Amino acid sequence: MRAAITRYEAAHQAMGTEFTLVAYGDDPQYLTAVGNEVFDEIDRLEGQMSIYKPKSELSVINRTAASRSVCAEPKLFELLVNAVDHSQSTGGAFDVTAGPLMKAWGFFRGKGRVPSNSEIAQVLRRVGSRHVHLNRAERTIRFDMEGLELDLGAIGKGYAVDRAVDIVRRYGVTRALVSSGTSSLYALGAPPGARGWSISLRNPYSSEKAANIVYLRNCSLSTSGNYEKFFKLGTKTYAHILNPSTGKPVENMLAAIVLAPSACDADALSTAFYVMGVERTREYLATHRDLMALFYLPSSTGRKFRRAILRSDGSSRIGAFFPRTPERKRKSTRKGTSTGASARSSARYATARWDDRSL
Ligand code: ADP
Ligand code: MG
Secondary structure, eight states: OOOOOEEEEEEEEETTEEEEEEEEESOHHHHHHHHHHHHHHHHHHHHHHOSSSTTSHHHHHHHHTTTSOEEOOHHHHHHHHHHHHHHHHTTTSSOTTOHHHHHHTTOSSSOOOOOOHHHHHHHHTTOOGGGEEEETTTTEEEESSTTOOOOOTTTHHHHHHHHHHHHHHHTTOOEEEEEETTTEEEEESOOTTOSSEEEEEEETTEEEEEEEEEEESSEEEEEEETTSSEEEETTEEEESOEETTTTEEOOSOOEEEEEESOHHHHHHHHHHHHHHHHHHHHHHHHTOBSOEEEEEEEOSSTTOEEEEEEEOBTGGGSOEEOOOTTHHHHHHTSOOOSSSEETTTEEEOOOOOOOGGGO
């Protein structure tokens, strides 16, 4: 007789967020062992990539690479190559060297502060992926100036999700959802009997309101939102995504959501597109494949927002399905849990109000 299908769900704090794994299989103990391995690997990656840990490999690179070439562990090196490629292909909108800017604005351990224009100009001299030299043959990193710092905050959680999915796959699990809080997720296969993993996109003005549902299958989704980390001074709100060309927080953007084959790419690109806005993203998508981008943009009327959806060539191959109303309406009023995947295979996620016409 065939064993009944079991649903496993577990959460784990790492990288300043809560990772969750939901997986289906026929042996609960086996799924628990896979989950433990996944969370061990995420902890290992945090120990390697965190700039909050002085002994992490990335912190050592940041302290040393201006004075000599530093050899990196192969997978970390690959991630840095990917991060520098994204920095270059997005014209610096995603910038892996944005670390000093984050510090200047008090987002690193601090409560937030507004630096003067001259301080920003000083800091910007130490920002730019052109100062990072990667030697692929020797797997080494070298900075060509002092004060440069790599910050994987906009790509590391997506990368960790991909590594977790590698483990899950290696153990023969075919139906799983891995998420790094509200940052990035990967939907492997689909829950039994479902067309995909149901992901609820939150309203940018209220984490309690689910605005949209999207079903994902073998696809990743990442969100960069102005509500994730910010500080207020007077009447002004400063969010944690900085425009490396001005050195200031991006304004007039509520959220950028990217659907892509890998969570690492989706993570880097959601940050990049948040900075680039709709028109520059449209240009980017004209020369790249297999991507979809959703934007939630402020509207002139109160707490409403506008939506824009852009697709590149090949985006129809992305495993994302948007249900039509009335199901969308019904589900969008249902409350979910505040993190990760909730019951019935639904994961609560990021942003906005749907506009049927452009789908
Ligand atoms: P989340 O952390 O919610 O996933 P993002 O993926 O957009 O959000 O990453 C934001 C983080 O990336 C910031 O907290 C900061 O560490 C870093 N960062 C901010 N602006 C940029 C930028 N323009 N390019 C690269 N990294 C950035
Ligand atoms: Mg990101």
